[in-house]
Amino acid sequence: MHDFSRQVIVITGGARGIGLTIARLFGAAQATVVLIDLNEEAVQQALDYLKDDGCKAYAYVGNVTDAKGMEELFATIVKQHGKIDTLINNAGITRDNLLLRMKEEEWQMVLDINLKGTFICTQKAFRHMMKARKGSIINIASVIGLMGNAGQSNYAASKGGMIAFTKSCAKEFASRNIRVNAIAPGFIETDMTATLSDEVRSSYGKAIPLGKMGSPEDVAKLCMFLASEDSAYITGQTIAVDGGLTMH
Numbered sequence: 001m002h003d004f005s006r007q008v009i010v011i012t013g014g015a016r017g018i019g020l021t022i023a024r025l026f027g028a029a030q031a032t033v034v035l036i037d038l039n040e041e042a043v044q045q046a047l048d049y050l051k052d053d054g055c056k057a058y059a060y061v062g063n064v065t066d067a068k069g070m071e072e073l074f075a076t077i078v079k080q081h082g083k084i085d086t087l088i089n090n091a092g093i094t095r096d097n098l099l100l101r102m103k104e105e106e107w108q109m110v111l112d113i114n115l116k117g118t119f120i121c122t123q124k125a126f127r128h129m130m131k132a133r134k135g136s137i138i139n140i141a142s143v144i145g146l147m148g149n150a151g152q153s154n155y156a157a158s159k160g161g162m163i164a165f166t167k168s169c170a171k172e173f174a175s176r177n178i179r180v181n182a183i184a185p186g187f188i189e190t191d192m193t194a195t196l197s198d199e200v201r202s203s204y205g206k207a208i209p210l211g212k213m214g215s216p217e218d219v220a221k222l223c224m225f226l227a228s229e230d231s232a233y234i235t236g237q238t239i240a241v242d243g244g245l246t247m248h
């Protein structure tokens with residue numbers, strides 16, 4: 001296991017699901033983990049859970065779409081913990097609907113949280129990372145951003161946008177020794193996918209070469225690699241964690 005004992009890892013949407021598992025694994029590797037999440041109750045529960053697990057964990061209630069709030073929050077994190085080594089842009093939502101029925105609010109909300117939120121947090125973290133001339137930014141995109149999905153045009157546009165954003169930031173930040181990569185999870189067992197019907201699950205199962213859904217740990221382990229010096233020569237990439245669903 002990597003030793004992250006001197007590292008500060010900031011995870012948006014870290015109060016549950018994939019984000020909370022990422023926090024737990026980094027915490028077990030001695031990192032200082034800082035969660036930012038909208039859901040106040042989930043934030044408190046996550047903090048209690050991580051502390052009970054022996055993690056050095058801190059959590060803030062915040063909305064990634066609130067640029068001013070994030071600017072203050074990132075400044076507070078740096079003041080309190082000295083630096084940010086890794087930012088994981090994980091906060092994300094779905095509001096599925098067929099295009100003809102999609103309401104403008106459903107489109108806008110998904111683009112705002114998934115894509116604009118990633119822009120805002122990346123910009124705020126970059127300001128601090130560039131002074132340290134070191135950092136890793138990991139954007140949790142989705143295979144839907146690579147291959148599209150009926151009923152998810154808003155989500156696909158947001159995640160495809162995150163992938164393009166990742167490449168541009170990787171080019172812009174490389175000279176500062178800051179790497180930016182994206183992870184494209186496939187179908188992972190979390191609250192977000194808990195509502196899928198058995199029929200949908202079984203059809204996905206057939207389409208996935210490894211024949212099963214992934215776990216949040218599968219995504220978290222790749223985050224640990226991308227945050228570590230073992231991936232020092234990797235930037236601008238989108239790596240799928242999808243049981244082979246997307247192959248090029």
Ligand SMILES: NC(=O)c1ccc[n+]([C@@H]2O[C@H](COP(=O)([O-])OP(=O)(O)OC[C@H]3O[C@@H](n4cnc5c(N)ncnc54)[C@H](O)[C@@H]3O)[C@@H](O)[C@H]2O)c1
Nearest residue numbers: 013017018037038039063064090091092142185188190192
């Ligand atoms: N579960 C999957 O199968 C899957 C697949 C591909 C990609 N992803 C992506 O992984 C990420 C995490 O997914 P998950 O399944 O753990 O979701 P989840 O719904 O379980 O957790 C998302 C977290 O983000 C928080 N959040 C939502 N809006 C926010 C905002 N504006 N500001 C701050 N926090 C906010 C929520 O409160 C929640 O705690 C998302 O970006 C999602 O798109 C998930």
